[in-house]
Amino acid sequence: MTSIIAMLPKPFLVWWAARMTAETAVASLPAVASIAARDEAGAIDYLRNAHSRYTKLRAKVGSQAHDLFERMVRGEAIGRVHPDLEPYREGFAEFLEAVRPVLVSAEDIAWSDTHEYAGSFDAILRVQLGEDGKPDHDAGTWHTLIVDWKTSKSTYPEVGLQMAAYAHADKIIGPDGNSEPMPEFDGAAVLHITPDGWAFKPVRIDREIFDVFLTLRKVFTWDRETSKTVIGRAIAESARRIITGTQRRA
Template identity: 85%
Template sequence: MTAETAVANLPAVTAIAERDEVGAVDYLRNSHSRYTKLRARIGSEAHDLFERMARGEFVGRVHPDLEPYRAAFAEFLDVVRPELVRAEDIAWSDTHQYAGSFDAILRVRLGEDGKPDHEHGTWHLLIVDWKTSKSTYPDVALQMSAYAHADKIVAPDGSSEPMPEFDGAAVLHITPDGWAFKPVRIDPEVFGIFLTLRKVFTWDRDISKTVIGRAIAESARRLVTGTQRRA
């Protein structure tokens, strides 16, 4: 990314370097941080946009950076025709001590081939996540399985209800170039791996700090080497 920034902004980098070499280096070195902040902002704003559109809210003109995401999500709604059940609520597990905010629970009508079938398909209840990253990564399955196997849903007003039984999970991956609605595994094997990682988290945060105690015996005099004395 540093190299791409340098090539794309060569005249500007050269001009900066003529006055401030350190400033030019910092500009290039921090290109990844600027990109991360930009992607985080777009991702957050896109998620807000998706929720509004899924709820049926009219969305007019949006910032040019968001327009490709708006158009892609509108096409997804037209092609898949999902019914929104819930959005942006908390999945809470008392059993395994974790919580997280899921993007949506949708009902979609799918045929035997797993593709949208609005006339003869069967309704499926899916836990769904929106992704605006460059790609969809395997750990989304851990995230989705955790949501699906939580004990309850907690609403913004503090009320709760049991987590429903899902027919599956899916991730809607949207980029400026297009969109794809992909099934995600949330079966016991995947959830078991999540629980293993949950235990590793507990180890790192809590248990690892308790396993080594204070010395019950130690040397009475610390050896000082000749090198240390000369220093």
């Protein structure tokens, strides 16, 4: 599923990577100059991989935070955590207290035989909401939501593509290999949680959004399969270039 959504053009990433390289060069100018004096290629590699190092670091923090969230939503008692994770633990604890979700499923596989895709979702939750869409633990109506945790700097619209794909999948496959039909959802939400705070936001997963995902699914097939069948062997081509005696002796 991640590979399918990656078919969505993201031209801003080029500028982001360039800015990351420039910021690294300015912040580490003496070190870069020292490396370049001994190993010019090494200095270039250090700078051009700046965005990859940042992405790997954020991915590591995100994975650790997701593991923490799963344990907490399952009701596991959490003791001390690494200082880097403490803001996430605190924020998620506040979310659990404010929203009081009931866990249906977590970290299982959404599988589509119909459209041939699969992906691991963060959680299916039941939450009690009032007519204003806010938590109402006394008179609110229960809603079944497909939910995603995000620890990135911001939330982006493509989360709707991701969650629409989960919601429109055919079945859930658990860790034991058993499957069950995907439930009907009342909606979707993303919990955006950073060291500065958290927000629980609704996300569209209607047919219009899912159709965009299916378009990307076709683009994925083009990229991985169909494109490789488009150009065939040459029907005719130029004769082999003559190699002169001078070229052979050289």
